[in-house]
Amino acid sequence: MYNPKSLKAEEFISHEEILATLAYAEENKDNLPLIDSIIAKARECKGLSHREASVLLACENEEKIKELYDLAEELKKRFYGNRIVMFAPLYLSNYCVNGCTYCPYHAVNKHIPRKKLTQEEVRNEVIALQDMGHKRLAIEAGEDPVNNPIEYILECIDTIYSIKHKNGAIRRVNVNIAATTVENYRKLKEAGIGTYILFQETYHKESYEKLHPTGPKHNYAYHTEAMDRAMEGGIDDVGLGVLFGLDLYKYEFAGLLMHAEHLEAVHGVGPHTISVPRLKRADDINPDDFDNGISDDIFAKICALIRVAVPYTGMIISTRESQAVREKVIRLGVSQISGGSRTSVGGYQEEIRPTDTEQFDVSDQRTLDEVVRWLMEMGYIPSFCTACYREGRTGDRFMSLCKSGQIQNCCHPNALMTLKEYLMDYASEETRKIGEALIEAELDNIPKEKVREICKDHLAKIEEGIRDFRF
Ligand code: SF4
Numbered sequence: 143m144y145n146p147k148s149l150k151a152e153e154f155i156s157h158e159e160i161l162a163t164l165a166y167a168e169e170n171k172d173n174l175p176l177i178d179s180i181i182a183k184a185r186e187c188k189g190l191s192h193r194e195a196s197v198l199l200a201c202e203n204e205e206k207i208k209e210l211y212d213l214a215e216e217l218k219k220r221f222y223g224n225r226i227v228m229f230a231p232l233y234l235s236n237y238c239v240n241g242c243t244y245c246p247y248h249a250v251n252k253h254i255p256r257k258k259l260t261q262e263e264v265r266n267e268v269i270a271l272q273d274m275g276h277k278r279l280a281i282e283a284g285e286d287p288v289n290n291p292i293e294y295i296l297e298c299i300d301t302i303y304s305i306k307h308k309n310g311a312i313r314r315v316n317v318n319i320a321a322t323t324v325e326n327y328r329k330l331k332e333a334g335i336g337t338y339i340l341f342q343e344t345y346h347k348e349s350y351e352k353l354h355p356t357g358p359k360h361n362y363a364y365h366t367e368a369m370d371r372a373m374e375g376g377i378d379d380v381g382l383g384v385l386f387g388l389d390l391y392k393y394e395f396a397g398l399l400m401h402a403e404h405l406e407a408v409h410g411v412g413p414h415t416i417s418v419p420r421l422k423r424a425d426d427i428n429p430d431d432f433d434n435g436i437s438d439d440i441f442a443k444i445c446a447l448i449r450v451a452v453p454y455t456g457m458i459i460s461t462r463e464s465q466a467v468r469e470k471v472i473r474l475g476v477s478q479i480s481g482g483s484r485t486s487v488g489g490y491q492e493e494i495r496p497t498d499t500e501q502f503d504v505s506d507q508r509t510l511d512e513v514v515r516w517l518m519e520m521g522y523i524p525s526f527c528t529a530c531y532r533e534g535r536t537g538d539r540f541m542s543l544c545k546s547g548q549i550q551n552c553c554h555p556n557a558l559m560t561l562k563e564y565l566m567d568y569a570s571e572e573t574r575k576i577g578e579a580l581i582e583a584e585l586d587n588i589p590k591e592k593v594r595e596i597c598k599d600h601l602a603k604i605e606e607g608i609r610d611f612r613f
């Protein structure tokens with residue numbers, strides 16, 4: 143029944159295979175020679191299968207967990223250096239016909255105000271985001287064929303890319319909308335989107351159907367097979383994720399990796415990113431109503447394991463998590479974080495963070511400037527880079543460059559140049575000072591001398607007011 147190459151959800155995310163995996167992991171959680179061999183395989187950057195990674199997830203041996211954490215840190219440094227890519231979510235509409243029991247936008251929530259941005263409002267939101275310094279957005283909208291049809295989403299994308307306010311520009315729009323048709327994915331591709339993101343929420347079919355009692359999202363197979371349709375429509379960067387807390391985390395973890403293996407087996411390229419959201423409080427939603435919440439320690443272990451199991455896949459964490467949790471998982475493998483986020487429709491135009499239409503409670507409420515400074519004070523380089531997608535380095539082209547190790551010669555200088563733009567155009571005095579010193583020190587870490595020289599030249603030109611250099 144289990145077949146990673148199948149295009150049927152129930153065959154590539156086989157329930158029986160997950161149960162067998164969990165049993166295998168439980169049987170072997172103290173099998174130290176096996177655990178050592180799995181860690182050794184991960185150390186060679188060969189990635190791990192869902193079974194191998196599940197054994198490590200089940201393992202409670204403190205020494206081995208420490209080894210895993212050390213390895214995750216090492217791989218993080220090897221592939222992502224000390225760079226953290228920044229992005230912000232942009233909520234377009236909270237109209238939704240689905241009944242997801244964990245989301246305040248569900249159709250039966252009658253007391254949440256419903257809002258949909260006009261193009262003028264999209265414009266104002268984007269200007270506010272550009273004025274913060276953002277270059278990369280993830281747009282979000284509920285599923286509603288009448289209020290949020292694909293034409294509306296496409297129009298918003300067009301508006302977003304067209305706005306050039308002062309030195310600002312949104313250079314990459316990632317899209318997080320409901321599962322749709324190949325034809326619509328093709329339209330999104332033509333509109334120039336970056337990654338198509340769709341969270342599975344849960345891989346457990348029975349739970350999935352209970353958690354999505356009404357609306358088109360109730361159809362487990364249609365939702366689970368969405369990434370295959372997206373890839374058929376020409377989108378080659380897709381982002382997976384589960385909402386941890388809905389079902390048992392070990393089950394979700396195995397399902398998530400099986401999904402990644404499936405994409406690799408069928409399309410020759412795994413997921414571009416994996417997001418790790420956890421269930422949070424919101425209007426009409428009490429996380430305590432869900433039994434499967436995970437502790438910060440388990441959460442960190444999952445992040446470390448994703449890092450070693452799929453080393454070339456970016457990992458994303460949002461402002462759902464607190465500063466302290468973000469600090470821990472950035473070290474263990476997270477490569478992209480949001481900053482200064484507003485998770486409500488139209489939230490960026492308001493002086494004070496509005497909460498009436500929030501999709502979830504924001505734990506990390508700092509401004510982008512504060513987040514950028516905090517990252518730099520910990521020795522990270524906040525990066526506003528969007529170069530790959532704009533240079534056509536997507537899908538397997540991106541992955542092969544990543545695997546060759548040469549991506550470092552792009553990411554590092556691009557991080558420094560985009561940080562320089564941020565410092566020149568948006569940073570506070572204090573942040574700028576810290577950033578300038580960081581750039582100076584980090585120039586030496588560009589591996590190729592020629593690239594280093596070009597980068598220095600570009601940095602000087604950015605000082606003169608020229609923008610948008612990239613490798
Ligand atoms: S999770 Fe998405 S589909 Fe479900 S109710 Fe919320 S906005 Fe709608």
Ligand code: SF4
Binds near residue numbers: 528531
């Ligand atoms: S060069 Fe590519 S992989 Fe590196 S940070 Fe920029 S967009 Fe990401």
